[in-house]
Amino acid sequence: MNLLVTIVVAIVVAVLLAFVIVKFVPLKLRGLISVLLLLAAGYLVYLIYNGIMEPIKFNKEKKVRYAKVIDQLKIIRDAQIKYKDAKGAYAKDKNSLINFIETDSLVITETVNVEKELVLGGGITKKISVKKIDTTGFEPALKYFKDRDYKGMFSVPGTDKEFEMAVGEIEKITGLFVPVFEAKTEKKEILKGLPNHLVKQELEAIEADQIKGPFVAVGSLEEVSTGGNWPPYYDKGDAKTDSEE
Numbered sequence: 001m002n003l004l005v006t007i008v009v010a011i012v013v014a015v016l017l018a019f020v021i022v023k024f025v026p027l028k029l030r031g032l033i034s035v036l037l038l039l040a041a042g043y044l045v046y047l048i049y050n051g052i053m054e055p056i057k058f059n060k061e062k063k064v065r066y067a068k069v070i071d072q073l074k075i076i077r078d079a080q081i082k083y084k085d086a087k088g089a090y091a092k093d094k095n096s097l098i099n100f101i102e103t104d105s106l107v108i109t110e111t112v113n114v115e116k117e118l119v120l121g122g123g124i125t126k127k128i129s130v131k132k133i134d135t136t137g138f139e140p141a142l143k144y145f146k147d148r149d150y151k152g153m154f155s156v157p158g159t160d161k162e163f164e165m166a167v168g169e170i171e172k173i174t175g176l177f178v179p180v181f182e183a184k185t186e187k188k189e190i191l192k193g194l195p196n197h198l199v200k201q202e203l204e205a206i207e208a209d210q211i212k213g214p215f216v217a218v219g220s221l222e223e224v225s226t227g228g229n230w231p232p233y234y235d236k237g238d239a240k241t242d243s244e245e
Helices: 002-024 027-087 094-103 196-203
Strands: 105-121 124-140 164-173 176-186 215-219
Touching: 027 094, 027 105, 027 176, 027 196, 027 215
Parallel strands: none
Antiparallel strands: 105 124, 164 176, 176 215
16 A cells, blocks of 8 residues: 555656646756656655565565474474373473473373174174274383474574463363463564564464464464464474364
8 A cells, every 4th residue: 555655646746746847947957857856766666666575575584484483383382292192281381391302201002903792682792893002112202302402492583582381271072171282472573673564464464374363373272272373384284183082
């Protein structure tokens, strides 16, 4: 909108100046005025070019910054999922999560089908197949994070901030409470140094191909989800939603 207004105003001003020059400016001054008008036209071209390129550059830069932040949130998410697999709940703070990765283990299980005989009554029986889960061993949690910066996963790239993290429970069905977690950071901190008017628009984003709202976040305290609020092109196939329990 600002670019359109600039172009319209420039056209109106150019027409008015042309009229003034023809009607009122002496012939001997027209050369000087022509030079000034050329300079003004050059500046106008710069403003129009900058108006076109500014949002393009902003979108490119924000995606680079968001991608780094999302990579960190993925590590937190994966660590929380492993923590919950081992302990049945999510870690409340970063130290618990890091300590778990470095020192704890995960159970290795195997699911097998076992045949059982079901007595139906009257001397009638029926064989059924049921699943049985056996523990076959243990593996260190660190195995899943060896090549990932789990010690620095709570630092928000490009800022001096740390991700906020909270855990809780929600009632999935009547009487059944399920643990949930959320880690997030403010978009305005990630986008510091970029044009303020574009940052303001970004904080109010609602389109499906954008990160909606003022935060970049993973997990939720309102629904059973370990997915992020970013669009799929940041991590195709990575977003998960809990269906267990």
